[in-house]
Amino acid sequence: MSARPGVIRQALMVAQKDLLIEVRSPSRVVGLFFFALALVVLIAFTADASPGVLRKTAGGALWLGLLLASTRALDLSYAVETDNDALSGLVLWPVHPAAVFYGKAIANTAVLALVGTLLTPLVVALYSAPIPGGWPAWGQYAVILGLGSAALAAPGTFYALLTTRARASSVMLPLLMFPLVVPALLSASRATTLLMDGDGMGEVPGWVSLLLAFGLLHWSLEGLFYGSIVEDS
Amino acid sequence: MPSGYIPGALGLALFVVLVAAAKLAGGKVRDNWEHGIGLYGLGLFLWGQYSGLFVAPREAMMGDVGRILYVHVPAAWISMMAFTWAFAGSFGSLMLQAPQQLPKILGATGAGGALGIAAAVALDGTPRKLAAFFGVLLVLAFLECLVLYLGHRFFGWDADSADHFAESSTETGIVLGLLLLFLGAVFAKPTWGTYWTWDPRLTASAIMVLTFVGVSLLRATVSDPDTRRSWVSVATVIAYINIPITYMAVKWWRTMHQLQSTPNTLDSDMTFWLRVNAWAFLFLAMWFVARGWRIAAARAAAEAPPPLPPAREVAR
Structure with a gap:
């Protein structure tokens, strides 16, 4: 019998499994993308249509769309696990609980970042919010997109497990997750808006470091606690 | 004006006496000791509120509107304190899942905390701040574990009773937090001309209350x-x-927009009445939490399945 792979390898295998499911049923990512797109369009209707105002709303619209799409993505991410009680099977294999958490969080980060990437040209066009400053600015944008997706994915992956087993789960996930991710939403959308609307005072690095701090805190805390949650579910 | 700490010191002494009496005397005191602290808090509250409204000097800038301070500030302090109790209870509930580990953890956190504080004294600059931060964190963890160990040893606390404490603290914190937000809006209207200013402290408090409302609802939806x-x-x-x-995050978001801040220079008379009211809120919150703790434990006992009937011989 071959040796059991280490925790990091296990996490990557779980991520690979989740991403393989996404690749084999691409309609899910496409559905998420159109869900987020519909939100982005609807948010534009609620704002003033003049380009100056839209440009200031663009970052918020993008991240609000991604946040709401993420709740759908997270429900789907656990729907495949609760069918046939696959999660218990995974934990009994035994895959380390932290590996399950990090694997699923990595996969959810990738899905969110992909949806965000697909959404970007549309937000730029619909909100007339081009990103000035050439490649360096786009590099910063990519960093914000990646960090922001990761910052939403960790608490999401954690709380989605709790709420799939709770009654009234579709209400519980936003109730638990939204107040918690306020710092991530705030810093990601501020940084994005500043990139699009001009960053006169050089505030982007500050917001990015706040996003990073939030991400590090939640990726470590929730990885630590996931074991006690999974065992009781 | 006498020191504002005297009513607090008296109340805390009363608390210790009542807990000791409940432990030693048993009987009625054991099940109802918290009413003593509650009545003391209620008396302090009536005295403090009356004095805040009619005795304390008028606020120089805001006039009589400034008197809302005697409810608003205590609600802010004590709701934060109640959420801290909730955290301590929940952390304690996790620790008490394995109470036999507590002495080992006590040793580790105590040694680590002492080391951190010693390093903070010896070092300078950023390393000093880091060492002080982690040292203080470890000392707090040590104190929490000490309280848990003593509670487990002498009062029979376990993971469930710590969780019941967290439950009632969370509820008390939410009530005080909602009071704080409502008063904040009432306060903002005459001073800033709008009900909600997105002031960083008020906004962060609102998010904090929402977070704990979510936690409280989670408790209600898991069977x-x-x-x-x-x-x-x-x-x-x-x-x-x-x-x-x-x-x-909220503070950064707001400071980009230049919001005015209120200077916190208070007359010593006002400080005294503020302290009296803060102690009143503290003892009332202790009353609510202790009572809620008892109710939560009773509810859990009522929910628990009845013990199995004794085994009988099967009729032939």
């Missing part, structure tokens, strides 16, 4: 008691640790 205990404990710990980062 299995053991699952509920561990899930809610973890959710409370995460919600509490998230507070500073939320405050930082």
Whole structure:
């Protein structure tokens, strides 16, 4: 019998499994993308249509769309696990609980970042919010997109497990997750808006470091606690 | 004016006497000791509120509107304190899942905390701040574990009773937090001309209350008691640790927009009445929490399945 792979390898295998499911049923990512797109369009209707105002709303619209799409993505991410009680099977294999958490969080980060990437040209066009400053600015944008997706994915992956087993789960996930991710939403959308609307005072690095701090805190805390949650579910 | 700490010191002494009496005397005192602290708090509250309205000097800038201070500020302090108790209870519930480990953890956190403080004294600059931060954190963990160990040893606390404490603290914190937000809006209207100013402290408090409302609803939607205990404990710990980062984010967001801040220079008379009211809120909150703790424990006992009937011989 071959040796059991280490925790990091296990996490990557779980991520690979989740991403393989996404690749084999691409309609899910496409559905998420159109869900987020519909939100982005609807948010534009609620704002003033003049380009100056839209440009200031663009970052918020993008991240609000991604946040709401993420709740759908997270429900789907656990729907495949609760069918046939696959999660218990995974934990009994035994895959380390932290590996399950990090694997699923990595996969959810990738899905969110992909949806965000697909959404970007549309937000730029619909909100007339081009990103000035050439490649360096786009590099910063990519960093914000990646960090922001990761910052939403960790608490999401954690709380989605709790709420799939709770009654009234579709209400519980936003109730638990939204107040918690306020710092991530705030810093990601501020940084994005500043990139699009001009960053006169050089505030982007500050917001990015706040996003990073939030991400590090939640990726470590929730990885630590996931074991006690999974065992009781 | 006498020191504002005297009513607090008296109340805390009363608390110790009542707990000791409840432990030693038993009987009626054992089940009702918290009413003593509650009545003391209520008396302090009536005295403090009356004096805040009619005795304390008028605020120089805001006039009589400034008197809302005697409810608003205590509500802010004590709701934060109640959420801290909730955190302590939930953290304690997680620790008490393995109470036999507590002495070992006490040694580790105590040694680590002492080392951190010693390093902070010896070092300078950024390393000093880091060492002080982690040292203080470890000392706090040490104190928490000490309280848990003593409570487990002498009062029979376990993971469930710590969770019941967290439950009632969370509820008390939410009530005080909602009072704080409502008063904040009432306060903002005459001073800033709008009900909501997106002031960083008020906004962060609103998010904090929302977070704990979510945690409280999670408790209401999970039916299995053991699952509920561990899930809610973890959710409370995460919600509490998230507070500073939320405050930082909201503060940055607002400082970009230049909001005025109020100077916190108070007349010594006003400080006295503020302290009296803060103590009153503290003892009332202790009353609510202790009573709620008892109710939560009773509810859990009522929910628990009845013991199996004794085995009988099967009729032939």
